Amino acid sequence: MIKQFKQMPVAGNWACSARDSVKRQLLLVVVLFAVMSILKPSLFLTSSNLNAMAYQFPEYGLIALGVMFAMIAGGIDLSLIGIANLTAILMAKLLILWTREEMSGIQNIGIFFICFLLCMMIGAVCGMLNGCLISGLKIPAMLATLGSLQLFSGIGMIITKGKAITGVPEAYVRMGTGKLFGFLPVPLVIYMAAVFACYYIMSRSTFGMRLKLMGTSQKAALFAGQNNKRTTVKAHMAGGILASFSGLIMLARMNSARPDFGSSYTMQSILIVVLGGVDPAGGFGTVRGVVLATLILQCFSSGLNMFPTISPYLKQLAWGLTLLVVMIMNFYSRQRKAE
Amino acid sequence: MDNTILSLKGISKSFGGVHALDRVDLEVKKGQIHCLMGENGSGKSTLIKIISGVYEPDKGEILLNGRKYESLTPAESVKQGVSIIYQDFSIFPNLTVAENIFFGYVIAENQKLTHNQENIRKAQSIAKEIGLEADMGEILENLSVAQKQMVAICRALLNNAKLIIFDEPTTALTQREVKRLFSLIRDMQKKGVSTLFVSHKLEEVFEIAEEFTIIRNGKKVITTCAASITREKFIYYMTGRKLSEDQFVCEEKTEQVPLLEVKGLSMEGVYQDISFSLYPGEILGIIGLLGSGRTELALSLFGMEPAQKGQIFKNGKEIKLTSVKQAMEHHIGYVPEDRLSEGLFLPQSINWNVGISNLGMYAGRLGRLLKTEMRTVTQQYVKSLSVNTTEIDKPANFLSGGNQQKIVIARWLSCNPEIMIFNCPTVGVDIAAKFDIHKILRTLASQKIGIVIISDDIPEVYANCNRILIMQKGQIVKELSNTETSETELYSLMGSEYSDEKEAAE
Numbered sequence: 001m002i003k004q005f006k007q008m009p010v011a012g013n014w015a016c017s018a019r020d021s022v023k024r025q026l027l028l029v030v031v032l033f034a035v036m037s038i039l040k041p042s043l044f045l046t047s048s049n050l051n052a053m054a055y056q057f058p059e060y061g062l063i064a065l066g067v068m069f070a071m072i073a074g075g076i077d078l079s080l081i082g083i084a085n086l087t088a089i090l091m092a093k094l095l096i097l098w099t100r101e102e103m104s105g106i107q108n109i110g111i112f113f114i115c116f117l118l119c120m121m122i123g124a125v126c127g128m129l130n131g132c133l134i135s136g137l138k139i140p141a142m143l144a145t146l147g148s149l150q151l152f153s154g155i156g157m158i159i160t161k162g163k164a165i166t167g168v169p170e171a172y173v174r175m176g177t178g179k180l181f182g183f184l185p186v187p188l189v190i191y192m193a194a195v196f197a198c199y200y201i202m203s204r205s206t207f208g209m210r211l212k213l214m215g216t217s218q219k220a221a222l223f224a225g226q227n228n229k230r231t232t233v234k235a236h237m238a239g240g241i242l243a244s245f246s247g248l249i250m251l252a253r254m255n256s257a258r259p260d261f262g263s264s265y266t267m268q269s270i271l272i273v274v275l276g277g278v279d280p281a282g283g284f285g286t287v288r289g290v291v292l293a294t295l296i297l298q299c300f301s302s303g304l305n306m307f308p309t310i311s312p313y314l315k316q317l318a319w320g321l322t323l324l325v326v327m328i329m330n331f332y333s334r335q336r337k338a339e
Numbered sequence: 340m341d342n343t344i345l346s347l348k349g350i351s352k353s354f355g356g357v358h359a360l361d362r363v364d365l366e367v368k369k370g371q372i373h374c375l376m377g378e379n380g381s382g383k384s385t386l387i388k389i390i391s392g393v394y395e396p397d398k399g400e401i402l403l404n405g406r407k408y409e410s411l412t413p414a415e416s417v418k419q420g421v422s423i424i425y426q427d428f429s430i431f432p433n434l435t436v437a438e439n440i441f442f443g444y445v446i447a448e449n450q451k452l453t454h455n456q457e458n459i460r461k462a463q464s465i466a467k468e469i470g471l472e473a474d475m476g477e478i479l480e481n482l483s484v485a486q487k488q489m490v491a492i493c494r495a496l497l498n499n500a501k502l503i504i505f506d507e508p509t510t511a512l513t514q515r516e517v518k519r520l521f522s523l524i525r526d527m528q529k530k531g532v533s534t535l536f537v538s539h540k541l542e543e544v545f546e547i548a549e550e551f552t553i554i555r556n557g558k559k560v561i562t563t564c565a566a567s568i569t570r571e572k573f574i575y576y577m578t579g580r581k582l583s584e585d586q587f588v589c590e591e592k593t594e595q596v597p598l599l600e601v602k603g604l605s606m607e608g609v610y611q612d613i614s615f616s617l618y619p620g621e622i623l624g625i626i627g628l629l630g631s632g633r634t635e636l637a638l639s640l641f642g643m644e645p646a647q648k649g650q651i652f653k654n655g656k657e658i659k660l661t662s663v664k665q666a667m668e669h670h671i672g673y674v675p676e677d678r679l680s681e682g683l684f685l686p687q688s689i690n691w692n693v694g695i696s697n698l699g700m701y702a703g704r705l706g707r708l709l710k711t712e713m714r715t716v717t718q719q720y721v722k723s724l725s726v727n728t729t730e731i732d733k734p735a736n737f738l739s740g741g742n743q744q745k746i747v748i749a750r751w752l753s754c755n756p757e758i759m760i761f762n763c764p765t766v767g768v769d770i771a772a773k774f775d776i777h778k779i780l781r782t783l784a785s786q787k788i789g790i791v792i793i794s795d796d797i798p799e800v801y802a803n804c805n806r807i808l809i810m811q812k813g814q815i816v817k818e819l820s821n822t823e824t825s826e827t828e829l830y831s832l833m834g835s836e837y838s839d840e841k842e843a844a845e
Contacts, residue, residue: 201706204707204708205705205706205707205708206698206701206702206706206707206708207706208708209691209694209695209698209708210695210698212687212691213684213687213691213695216684216685216686216687217680217683217684217685219680219681220680220681220682220683220684221684221695222643222663223643223663223673223675223681223682224695224696224750225663225664225666225667225696226695226696227664283684283686283687284686
């Protein structure tokens with residue numbers, strides 16, 4: 001008994017600590033929300049602030065979900081923001097090219113839909129490229145996606161010549177920033193749909209099980225007759241598609257597309273995923289944890305904005321510190337479990 | 340002063356209410372080879388850790404070189420001449436041989452600069468003394484397992500070890516490397532070094548030990564000298580059960596067509612011209628030393644490392660095995676050699692570990708995982724293979740070695756195999772579980788499954804296989820029926836490659 005317990009590899013406790021950390025996170029969201037509401041009720045608890053929050057977090061929340069897939073597969077994906085920007089640029093270009101002032105609403109929606117499908121496909125192809133580099137050529141995920149991030153941004157640079165693309169049809173902007181049934185922001189709806197799909201894939205499908213087992217041990221997966229290449233490629237494709245959604249939302253919110261938007265999202269999304277209890281070594285993690293971590297970060301970030309005395313430059317430091325503190329906390333909670 | 344180097348009296352240790360050790364006594368005399376025996380989880384490791392000063396005993400006293408201690412610290416233990424050679428040897432793969440040898444010495448002597456000629460010379464002379472033939476500047480990674488172990492022994496000797504504790508030293512060694520280790524231990528004995536040999540392998544212990552102590556469930560069962568005990572008694576002391584094994588007899592072959600037939604299978608530089616056939620209900624043993632090509636052959640039959648030449652027939656029809664997927668489509672299952680890294684997803688649940696290879700069966704519409712179906716099947720196999728747990732949601736690393744191996748077997752059984760290949764199925768598994776696994780093998784054979792066992796555990800192959808192939812340097816040199824051979828003959832056949840080499844060299 002004792003011996004086995006002692007010999008348990010570190011990763012073994014991640015499952016337990018992940019379950020704990022979901023509880024911890026839920027508490028953190030509630031506490032953060034309550035603290036902010038009490039400290040600054042006139043600013044924080046206003047519909048305009050809550051509204052702004054609901055428009056902000058889906059952008060990086062979607063990217064975080066994409067990083068989650070890559071990390072559970074045992075790697076990481078740094079290129080997702082590049083994919084998001086590239087799809088936003090292409091979408092803008094296509095819309096400008098194809099839509100005309102005189103078109104009817106139905107025609108517009110049809111064209112939007114075609115462009116949307118095309119962009120999703122581009123996201124998937126970009127993700128597929130990542131997956132192939134990692135599983136086919138055995139390039140470490142960190143390097144492969146760092147390279148492809150530069151590649152995707154570079155393509156964007158060439159298309160835009162470094163300038164922002166503006167003049168996106170107003171109908172698109174209105175749709176992307178509108179509200180469904182008058183109260184649900186469209187980005188939030190897209191995010192919730194993505195969360196539901198990711199939850200289904202991770203917790204209810206055979207693919208989720210394959211992905212987590214492969215992330216635990218590539219070697220054991222091979223001996224169990226698994227096709228690791230296919231699983232890796234699929235995981236990165238899912239990330240690419242999620243990133244393309246994020247790009248489409250960004251395009252609508254900013255009313256323009258640039259190859260270097262949202263460069264802080266890479267770091268933020270990794271922070272969210274680790275905060276959300278995903279094992280950086282792969283194999284463990286839940287959509288629920290990642291969603292909660294996204295909310296924590298948004299509450300925290302909006303909360304900081306309520307205090308004019310706190311410099312916005314402090315934010316980056318706060319994120320870095322949070323990431324390290326979470327990792328340290330995880331380390332100790334695992335160690336305590338192992339005792 | 341008397342002639343005991345180490346004496347433990349009434350050592351007890353518990354972890355959170357579980358008694359790991361309960362009033363254990365142990366005495367090692369100067370220059371003695373003493374064996375500490377016990378099954379996995381019996382408390383052997385805890386006892387070693389108390390001797391090395393890692394754990395503090397709750398009760399009892401330790402006498403080391405005539406000095407009394409209530410508990411030791413690791414530094415004190417080393418100072419008193421106790422050295423432990425762990426299963427993984429605790430060496431630095433990225434440093435050179437010489438650096439690995441004098442590393443501990445340098446720290447003990449508090450030298451600030453290493454790499455001086457003096458240290459390398461010292462390392463060299465020690466290595467020469469015990470017959471380690473390796474370049475001192477070689478990076479340790481490039482050495483064989485046996486050589487790495489010798490490096491660890493060198494380090495112990497450089498630290499003036501008076502008592503060397505070997506924790507399961509032979510797990511990763513081939514038969515002939517074990518022989519060399521044993522002669523080395525005997526050489527050291529002549530120089531007055533005592534050895535505490537921790538193992539659960541019967542054959543070895545009978546060969547090397549002068550005296551042994553058996554512990555079971557944290558209690559000392561007996562201390563006795565090697566001559567006065569029989570094998571059956573020994574197993575009884577170890578397991579608390581009476582276990583014995585008859586030779587496996589294959590039922591009459593009624594089929595004319597072999598289940599699996601291999602003709603002229605070759606892989607360049609690894610194995611050549613392998614031909615054999617396997618009939619349903621047979622257990623075929625393939626024995627050979629590490630590096631004889633046995634593992635590669637097994638992997639080829641599982642489609643993992645496809646053969647370059649040759650034909651494979653199943654039920655008389657030629658099949659191609661170029662991927663694991665194809666092997667699985669032909670209902671071939673493979674239980675790998677290293678269950679910890681190849682066989683299992685250790686931190687994942689037992690349920691998932693069993694279900695993974697049969698996911699196609701549990702996939703509903705939209706790729707939905709049919710959880711209930713999977714659980715039912717897992718539970719059924721956990722029960723029928725008598726895995727020692729009912730909680731299939733627990734991670735696999737909560738199980739002992741034998742039960743873990745049953746999980747890997749359960750995974751393949753759930754895929755309805757027709758051919759099962761076992762690569763060293765009972766390495767690192769305690770005796771009772773070993774018997775269990777052998778029983779499972781025989782049950783499978785009686786269900787007309789064709790079984791191939793690849794192993795260098797001769798007693799296991801001899802008792803459980805009706806036909807035995809001997810593999811040397813990538814070729815099958817002999818085929819024997821288990822009724823017309825003996826363990827001794829198998830040992831000499833398997834090792835004959837080595838003696839040939841030796842003769843050629845001389």
